[in-house]
Amino acid sequence: MLFSTTLFLFSFLPRALAASWLTSFGPYWLFLLTLTGASAYFYAAHIPAYLWLLGLSAAANYVIATLIGKGHRRWLYLAGIAFNLAPLGYFKYWDFVARNIDRALGLPFTPSNIILPLAISFITFEQIAFLSDVHAGRVERGSALRYAAFISLFPKLIAGPIIRYTEMLPQFRAEKRPSLDLIVTGLCIFSIGLFKKVAFADQLAPSADRIFGLASGQLVSGTDAALAIAAYAAQIYFDFSGYSDMAIGLACMLGLTLPINFFSPYKATSIIEFWRCWHITLSRFLRDYLYIPLGGSRGRISRTYVNLFLVMTLGGIWHGAGFAFAIWGALHGAALIINHAWNSIRPATLAGSRLVSFVGWTATMATVLFGWIFFRAVDLATSRNMISSLFTPWATSTLEPRAIHLLGFCWLLILVCPNTAQLFGFSFLLKGSESDYLRQIPAAKLGLVALGGTLLFFSVVIMVSGTPNAFIYFQF
Known part of the structure; x- marks a missing residue:
């Protein structure tokens, strides 16, 4: 069930909000139980048979955390990490590993066509972080109901953010509840994200899909290759930015606060800054x-660079089972090494130079855009064709003028407009706590409501007139 569908917007969400609102007037355990039930229903809407996997995983991790908290047993902690990684390895990487082993041995490969459980990558990381924090004494395990509400929370199930138990347990202990003000504010934030998704990301997708599809079997013109890369870069920007806004808005409607996960990464003047703004969690x-x-x-500095390269390569593999994802991660790892090396030798007088910042931004964007080729391509052959196409004659593009105009407008928004949190003064989103900002400035609140209502209306019009696209990070 995608956020950008009428089923979610007009069926699931009103019922979930109504149930949460009504139970918020009673004991807090009843509200948490309702929230967990709504999240379980949302999870089961993807593949009902996998609901047992979520329940078993959550229960096992809670039991392991209980035993770790009593004895701080390192072997049990390591066994818990292995327990969490095993399902991820099977569902996400089994076909990839088996395919390459069979290819190396010259054996026929029969894909098992495993369907990835919803949010398995994000949930795995959250549970590993939970066990690590309990083992280190940074957080208590809390009650079973609180943990169930945390791990199943539906606003972050599709594509994150990767939240920590240390961020949610204090909110549960404070008995954070929905209110009319938070519901209105959250709905407005959600509407902004929804509009980014359906009006920009989904409209850019056909251009990138068509050119990358052609490149899977042949070279394309240099113009089309460059436009397709720019289209995908803008598509994934608005797709992920939109989802991040929607997740924060949904949590706000429930009285909860999620961490910022996206903050104008294409304005970064270094690859280090880029990764502080892209998929922050x-x-x-x-x-x-x-x-x-x-x-x-x-x-030693050499060891630091090895760690950077290894972590980013593993981060690339986390995104998907394929050599292209590993190359994408390794590329960013190498770029981070170069960035850190430059910082260590850069003269102090150049720290605030506008020229250096511009050169840094140019180098960062070139690296990011080049990396998106591997991220988007279905295989290495497509990546190779796209790169080779950049060096072919730059003829007239085969894309429609409307698509090119939309692409130009989207990049103008990306580079000129501030981030959503900056644009509307949502300082409480950056601080991770509620603020009375909107209550202090009624005009700002009314303007936000008017904007949110307008964007929601146009988003619904676009939704009912087309087929919704899955979020890009949905597949991870």
């Missing part, structure tokens, strides 16, 4: 639960 997870345990930057 994934970057944070990789840093805290992989990079630092590997040694981080505590050892």
